[in-house]
Every structure is written in structure tokens, then in C-alpha cells.
Amino acid sequence: MSGLATIAKRLLEALPTLFGVILVTFMLTRALPGDPAVFYAGPAADAESIAQVRHAMGLDRSLPVQFASYVEGLAAGDWGVSLSTGRDVTEELSRRLPASLELTLLGLLIAIVVAIPLGVLAATRPNSWVDHICRIIVTTGVSMPVFFTGLLLVYVFYYLLGWAPAPLGRLDFMHIAPDRVTGLYLVDSLIAGDVEVFRASLAHIFLPALTLGIFALAPIARMTRAAMLDVLSSDYIRTARASGLATRTVLFTYALRNALLSVLTTLGMVFSFLLGANVLVEKVFSWPGIGSFAIDALVASDYAAVQGFVLAMALLFVTLNLTIDLLYAVIDPRIRAAS
Amino acid sequence: MSALLEVSDLSVEFRSRAGTVHVLDHVALSIARGETLAVVGESGSGKSVAAFSIMGILDDAARIPNGQVQFGGMDLLNANRRDLDEVRGREMAMIFQSPRTALNPIRKVGHQIEDVLRRHGPVARGDAKRRAIEALEQVRIPDPARRYDAYPFELSGGLCQRVMIAIALCCKPRLLIADEPITGLDVTTQATIMDLLAELGRETGLATLLITHDLALASQYADRIAVMHAGQVVETAPTASLFAAPRHPYTAGLMAATPTSTTSLDALESVPGRIPPLNADLPVCRFAERCPRRVAECDDPGPRFDADVQAPDHYFACRRPL
Numbered sequence: 282m283s284g285l286a287t288i289a290k291r292l293l294e295a296l297p298t299l300f301g302v303i304l305v306t307f308m309l310t311r312a313l314p315g316d317p318a319v320f321y322a323g324p325a326a327d328a329e330s331i332a333q334v335r336h337a338m339g340l341d342r343s344l345p346v347q348f349a350s351y352v353e354g355l356a357a358g359d360w361g362v363s364l365s366t367g368r369d370v371t372e373e374l375s376r377r378l379p380a381s382l383e384l385t386l387l388g389l390l391i392a393i394v395v396a397i398p399l400g401v402l403a404a405t406r407p408n409s410w411v412d413h414i415c416r417i418i419v420t421t422g423v424s425m426p427v428f429f430t431g432l433l434l435v436y437v438f439y440y441l442l443g444w445a446p447a448p449l450g451r452l453d454f455m456h457i458a459p460d461r462v463t464g465l466y467l468v469d470s471l472i473a474g475d476v477e478v479f480r481a482s483l484a485h486i487f488l489p490a491l492t493l494g495i496f497a498l499a500p501i502a503r504m505t506r507a508a509m510l511d512v513l514s515s516d517y518i519r520t521a522r523a524s525g526l527a528t529r530t531v532l533f534t535y536a537l538r539n540a541l542l543s544v545l546t547t548l549g550m551v552f553s554f555l556l557g558a559n560v561l562v563e564k565v566f567s568w569p570g571i572g573s574f575a576i577d578a579l580v581a582s583d584y585a586a587v588q589g590f591v592l593a594m595a596l597l598f599v600t601l602n603l604t605i606d607l608l609y610a611v612i613d614p615r616i617r618a619a620s
Numbered sequence: 621m622s623a624l625l626e627v628s629d630l631s632v633e634f635r636s637r638a639g640t641v642h643v644l645d646h647v648a649l650s651i652a653r654g655e656t657l658a659v660v661g662e663s664g665s666g667k668s669v670a671a672f673s674i675m676g677i678l679d680d681a682a683r684i685p686n687g688q689v690q691f692g693g694m695d696l697l698n699a700n701r702r703d704l705d706e707v708r709g710r711e712m713a714m715i716f717q718s719p720r721t722a723l724n725p726i727r728k729v730g731h732q733i734e735d736v737l738r739r740h741g742p743v744a745r746g747d748a749k750r751r752a753i754e755a756l757e758q759v760r761i762p763d764p765a766r767r768y769d770a771y772p773f774e775l776s777g778g779l780c781q782r783v784m785i786a787i788a789l790c791c792k793p794r795l796l797i798a799d800e801p802i803t804g805l806d807v808t809t810q811a812t813i814m815d816l817l818a819e820l821g822r823e824t825g826l827a828t829l830l831i832t833h834d835l836a837l838a839s840q841y842a843d844r845i846a847v848m849h850a851g852q853v854v855e856t857a858p859t860a861s862l863f864a865a866p867r868h869p870y871t872a873g874l875m876a877a878t879p880t881s882t883t884s885l886d887a888l889e890s891v892p893g894r895i896p897p898l899n900a901d902l903p904v905c906r907f908a909e910r911c912p913r914r915v916a917e918c919d920d921p922g923p924r925f926d927a928d929v930q931a932p933d934h935y936f937a938c939r940r941p942l
């Protein structure tokens with residue numbers, strides 16, 4: 282019960298942050314170069330028709346008035362209409378967000394599955410070949426820009442080897458998207474029991490997810506290694522060894538669980554980096570996510586869409602931080618006791 | 621009578637950035653069954669390193685160029701990890717200074733005891749919990765069934781040390797190594813923990829290696845005392861014999877630095893000088909630089925250990941003993 286109360290409290294605490302985000306994006310979009318009225322009136326428009334468009338868009342009102350009506354709309358669940366696509370921003374976002382999330386989460390999963398065992402191995406055998414490989418991967422991972430990794434993977438696995446499908450979105454035209462339950466194709470196709478579509482989705486998502494995975498690998502592996510080294514030299518590990526506990530128990534039940542506390546913090550950071558890197562990866566793989574949507578909207582001075590995108594991101598961050606705090610509490614009794 | 625634990629000729633060095641640190645130099649120690657041996661010496665004299673070598677928990681930078689550790693007929697230094705893990709926690713156990721950090725901070729203390737119980741023998745699930753609570757009860761922790769679910773941060777330092785003792789003794793070992801078990805605890809807790817250790821030792825016929833820098837504490841609880849200085853054992857003797865007639869100048873210096881009921885605190889003098897840096901070339905006698913009785917032959921190579929003529933189990937490493 283106190284768990285729910287904690288969640289509610291944390292969400293309330295996030296409200297000022299969200300309001301700040303709303304205010305800042307609103308101001309920023311107004312400060313950006315480009316006048317949407319000019320953009321939408323078209324190249325042939327004269328001053329009068331531009332003024333008409335501006336009036337129709339409500340852009341001739343004072344900023345506070347515009348802001349008030351924007352917040353009012355948000356409160357009523359109306360995020361505005363995207364001028365470039367003509368659809369509700371909420372509709373656009375909810376259609377595209379799952380594509381981005383599926384990509385980011387799979388990328389993170391790939392990174393975790395590789396980086397944590399790698400970090401543990403490197404920490405338990407300092408200066409062995411595993412440790413050197415870990416160091417090489419970490420250095421490569423941080424020094425390769427995301428779009429470059431993406432292009433390289435496409436070049437090798439699509440162009441040269443032909444193992445991967447063309448980097449053109451979530452599915453090719455031969456497959457129909459599964460009925461929407463979660464919006465994640467991998468999950469929905471399994472729910473629908475459609476192995477064919479599952480395989481096709483996996484083939485399409487694999488390279489972009491791997492691109493993100495490679496990007497996220499480095500910080501996670503480095504943190505796992507450092508945290509494990511730190512924990513392994515701690516007093517309680519010495520106690521565990523002096524008690525003759527099996528290597529497995531010492532390593533996993535005693536060391537890794539403690540090390541995960543620091544890794545978790547890094548995971549939160551990596552996830553937010555990934556959301557940023559997503560934008561580039563989505564461009565490279567023509568992925569219909571919110572990142573590519575946001576870039577297009579920015580270019581078109583599509584205020585409502587850009588604001589909607591930033592707000593969606595902010596909400597995502599709030600959720601992410603909450604999730605991480607909850608995970609902390611699961612692992613660490615000291616935090617449970619404090620709240 | 622053969623010793624339970626016999627450390628002989630043990631040297632330990634660490635590779636470090638400042639060169640090789642020669643921490644232990646031909647150390648010899650032995651403990652009989654049920655006996656309490658105190659190892660006494662200033663900070664940095666290598667007491668913990670000696671204990672860690674016995675337990676096989678030295679860190680990777682350590683090297684053992686020579687020496688033997690025999691425990692109940694087993695050659696610990698050459699044993700493989702599997703055999704060693706059978707002995708550690710079951711036949712010999714260790715408790716540490718700063719009990720708070722010596723316990724896993726995110727695991728219930730009851731589970732930490734169970735981990736050791738399970739490791740060293742088949743225990744049924746429900747049985748493990750019962751035995752863990754018994755172990756807590758044995759170290760006189762009030763309300764043990766409730767403490768079973770506690771995390772270390774919920775317990776006082778004294779209680780944490782009791783939990784450590786419970787973990788160490790739950791498999792009924794024959795040897796307990798207690799490395800400064802009461803440092804960092806408040807004074808009243810110190811006495812109760814020491815009394816508990818003494819009492820449990822008597823009850824179970826446990827041999828104890830008590831590491832301390834406090835000669836007074838050692839005299840109170842130990843049957844025999846080994847005095848260490850800069851990685852060398854300088855004198856070993858039964859407690860009474862050592863106090864009656866210390867033969868090594870360092871021991872005498874320590875005694876002068878130890879408060880007793882008859883000396884006042886003002887009369888105390890600390891042993892002059894400091895332990896020499898262990899990463900340099902060291903003289904035969906590492907106390908020589910500080911020694912008021914130093915003579916030329918102190919620097920001669922060769923064996924230095926000698927037994928007292930009147931008290932044959934009183935040994936000292938000095939060319940010009942008191």
C-alpha cells in the first residue's frame with residue numbers, strides 16, 4: 282500500500298518539472314527561426330493571406346494568451362493538430378511511440394545481455410583477455426557515432442551479405458502489421474500467433490536495435506566492471522570467501538546484486554541517451570518512430586508536433602525515473618526503509 | 621600434543637607500485653586445540669595479513685615465496701580451492717573488524733547465516749531457518765526469530781558483530797580467527813563481545829586466534845601471546861611467562877605503553893620510532909632501528925630465534941635479550 286502512495290507522491294513531485302518542460306518548449310518553439318504562417322501560406326502568398334493564415338492559427342495573439350490556451354488544451358487531452366500531417370498530435374505520437382519504444386527497449390536489452398556478463402567476466406579476471414576485449418569494446422563503442430555504426434551495419438549485412446532486409450521500416454510490403462495490442466510488433470505478432478510476421482519484424486528491427494545496442498554497450502560494460510571490482514574488494518565479499526561460500530554464490534548472490542545498484546543508475550542514463558540516439562537511427566533505417574517525426578516537424582516549424590514530442594519525452598523520462606526508483610527499492614532494503 | 625594450526629616460516633609480499641612490499645618475514649605461529657593465542661602488535665605489523673594467509677583470502681597482489689600452513693593435517697597453502705572451501709566456514713572461521721561493513725548490506729542476516737549452513741552440509745529448507753535462528757540465539761541476540769529478518773543497517777555495531785560470530789560459529793568450527801573483533805565498538809559492548817567469545821570458546825572447545833593491538837586485552841583472554849613487529853614474530857610465550865619476564869625489547873616497550881591498574885596513564889610512554897617502510901631493503905631485525913639495546917651483531921645474518929632456558933615454551937628473536 283505504501284508502495285502505491287510512494288508512486289503517487291513521486292508523480293505529484295514530477296508535476297512542476299513537467300510544467301517547466303511545457304513552458305520551455307513553448308518558448309523555444311517560438312524562438313526558433315521560421316514562421317509557420319509563412320510556411321503554410323505557401324510560396325505564392327502575399328502579406329494579406331499570410332496574415333489570414335496567422336490569424337487562423339492563433340499566432341497573432343499575445344504569447345501568454347497562446348500559452349494559456351495551449352495548457353488548457355493539454356489539460357483536456359488536446360495536444361493540438363500537426364500542421365504537416367493534418368492529424369492530431371496525440372494520434373501521431375501514439376501511433377509512432379511504440380515503434381520507437383520497441384526499438385529502444387530491444388537495443389537496451391541487447392546491450393544488457395552482452396555488457397553485464399562481459400563486465401562481470403572482466404572484473405573477475407582483471408588483465409585477462411576478457412578484460413582486454415572488454416576495454417576494446419568500450420573504447421570502440423564510445424568512439425563510434427551512432428549513425429556511422431548504423432550505416433556500417435546496413436552496408437555489411439544488407440548490401441554486401443544480403444542477410445538483412447532493406448532498411449525501410451518495421452515490415453516490408455509483403456507483411457501486414459499485426460493487430461494492435463501493445464503496438465510492439467514483436468509482442469503483438471506473438472499474441473496473434475503469427476510466427477511469419479514475428480520473424481519478419483525481428484529481421485527488420487534487428488539491425489537498428491543492434492546499432493543502439495552497440496552504442497549502449499560501452500557505458501553499461503564499463504560501469505558493471507567498475508562496480509564489480511569495487512564490490513569484490515569489499516569487506517562482505519571477504520567474509521563470504523572466508524565462509525567458504527561457493528564462487529557462484531559469492532559472485533552472483535553477494536557481488537552482482539550489490540553491483541547492480543550502481544549499474545541501475547547507469548541504465549537510466551543510457552536509456553535517455555538511447556532516446557536521443559534513436560532519432561538518428563530512425564533516420565538511417567526509415568523507422569517510423571517519434572524521432573523521425575520530430576525532425577520533420579522541426580523542419581516544418583510544426584509547433585504543436587514539436588511540443589507534443591518534447592512533452593512525450595518528458596513523460597517518458599518521468600516514467601523511467603520512477604521505474605528505476607522502484608527497481609532500486611526492490612534490490613536495496615535501505616531505500617525501502619527510508620521511504 | 622600436535623598443534624591444530626601450525627604456521628611456519630611464512631613470508632608474504634605484495635607487488636605494488638611502490639615496489640615489492642615485504643609484509644611477513646618467516647612468521648611462525650601455532651595453536652593447540654581449544655587454546656587462545658593472541659597476536660599483538662602495532663598497526664601495520666602484518667597481523668591481518670597473517671590471518672588472511674591462513675584463511676586463503678589474500679588479494680591477488682600477494683605472493684607467498686615460502687612458508688607452510690598446516691591445519692588439522694591439511695596443507696592449506698597448497699590445497700586447491702575446492703578443498704579449501706570445504707574447510708573455510710566449517711572447520712575454521714573468521715570474524716573481522718568493523719562488523720557493519722563485513723556483512724552483506726542488502727541481504728537479511730538470517731539468510732547470510734543460512735548461506736553458510738547450506739554450503740557446508742545438506743540442510744532441509746525449514747531446517748535451515750530453524751538452525752539460523754538457533755545460531756542467533758547462541759550468540760545471545762535477543763528476539764532471534766525477529767532478528768532473522770533484519771538487515772545489517774537495522775542493527776547496532778554490537779549486534780552486527782554478534783551476527784558475524786553467529787555466521788562464523790554456525791558450522792561449529794575448531795578454529796576461530798578474530799581480527800580485532802571489538803575495534804570500533806563502544807566500550808561496554810566491547811566487554812560483552814569479548815566475554816561472549818571467551819564463553820563460546822569454553823563451551824565448544826574452540827581454538828581462537830585473537831588479533832589485537834591491545835596487550836592488556838590479550839593478557840586478559842589469551843593463554844599464549846605472540847608479539848609481532850613489522851611482519852616478524854619477535855616473541856612467543858605463555859601469557860604469564862611473557863608478563864613475568866619479557867625478553868624482547870619491543871615486548872618490553874609495548875608493556876610500558878600499556879595501561880595497567882598500577883600505572884597511571886601519564887606514566888605511559890609509546891614505543892619510540894615507527895615501523896620501517898616495508899618496501900625497502902630491510903635489516904635482519906626490523907626492530908633494530910628503534911631498539912635501545914642494539915649492538916653490532918644484531919645485523920649478522922643467521923637464525924635469531926631462541927628459547928628461554930628457564931621457560932622452554934618462551935621464545936624470542938633477539939641477539940641481546942633482556
Ligand SMILES: Nc1ncnc2c1ncn2[C@@H]1O[C@H](COP(=O)(O)OP(=O)(O)OP(=O)(O)O)[C@@H](O)[C@H]1O
Binds near residue numbers: 643661664667670679
Ligand atoms: N594489498 C596490499 N598491498 C600492499 N601492501 C599491503 C596490502 N595489504 C597489506 N599491506 C601492507 O602490509 C602491512 C601489514 O598490514 P596489516 O593489515 O596486516 O597490518 P595489521 O597488523 O593488521 O594492522 P592494523 O592493526 O592496522 O589492522 C602494512 O604495511 C600494509 O601496508
Ligand SMILES: [Mg+2]
Binds near residue numbers: 667668669799
Ligand atoms: Mg589489521
